[in-house]
Amino acid sequence: MNITLVKKIKSDGNLCRKSADVFEKLKQANLVEKIDHIIFADERKKTSEGLSLALQHGIKTAPFFIVNKEDGSTEAYTRYCNFLEEVLEEKTSEQESVLEILAQNPDLDFI
């Protein structure tokens, strides 16, 4: 298995807040070493490797993870909690997982 983390650099040159948050969580959980590659989706550079990967996988938000599995398949994860549970087999709290769903699906506010 090969894991790539894609972080976003905003058009002002700063790292996006969510990319920074997710990386900090990985560090605090001592999981950074499980990430094989870290690349950037740089909004200032349309040809950046990360933006190309986002386009290739139809991904609309950052950060995200691309997981190349032993069977040759590739899976993209935009939800950190899903990635933790399904790929790294780490537990996440129900509340953390739902907050992430809410953040990524603003229309859910109004159900």
Add this chain to the structure above:
Amino acid sequence: MTESTITTHDFNVAQLQAEYSQKSPQQILKFALDKFENLAISFSGAEDVVLIDMASRLTKNFKVFSIDTGRLHPETYQLLDCVRNHYEIDVEILFPDAAQVEELVKTKGLFSFYKDGHKECCAIRKVIPLRRKLNTLDAWVTGQRKDQNPDTRAHIPVVQVDTAFSNGDRQLIKFNPLANWTSSQVWGYIRAMEVPYNKLHEKGFVSIGCEPCTRSVLPNQQEREGRWWWENAQEKECGFHEVNMNSNHQR
């Protein structure tokens, strides 16, 4: 499962969206009810009551659930009971986990959302119970409409894979039969069919949620301005602005 039902695995969402995008809410609802045995209608206690009325005219065999966050208006509770009696149906009421609510209130008080934002409270009181319910279903029906919020709902389809609540093991289908209807059409239906409605609508409320987080709006104000008005739009997802996407592979 009846002979006509299908599983989510052989459900071609893109094809059905193309086929049903211009059909009436009743046609979309009929398809959903016919094809999915394990399906339920989500009822918020507001205008989505029209879905229950439409379903009741199609079949006696449909399920409805609603979430009691513990902070609803008395008028909403009255409507829940009114609907139960009027249509002679069971409305399954979902409740938040008591321990999670107790912990939130103990650490942050009863109105933390005014200071910390509404999402933490919504997660505990609304979305966690919703997710538990949806984990038991193959499909659900919502009253979401495009005209409710130009920012977050402008492109909602009449049928979609619910990527928020599907997981690696199961695919959840979400029907939005009212997606293309306007508020005016919904209210035309409510009046024409004499559908029971939430009395808060008579007081200027349009979008109705929990009592502390809902207020009436002025004429021609966007209806979502009646919810979480103290927050601004800073909590946007970190989306890509330069790339054009057209896929839903991500999980």
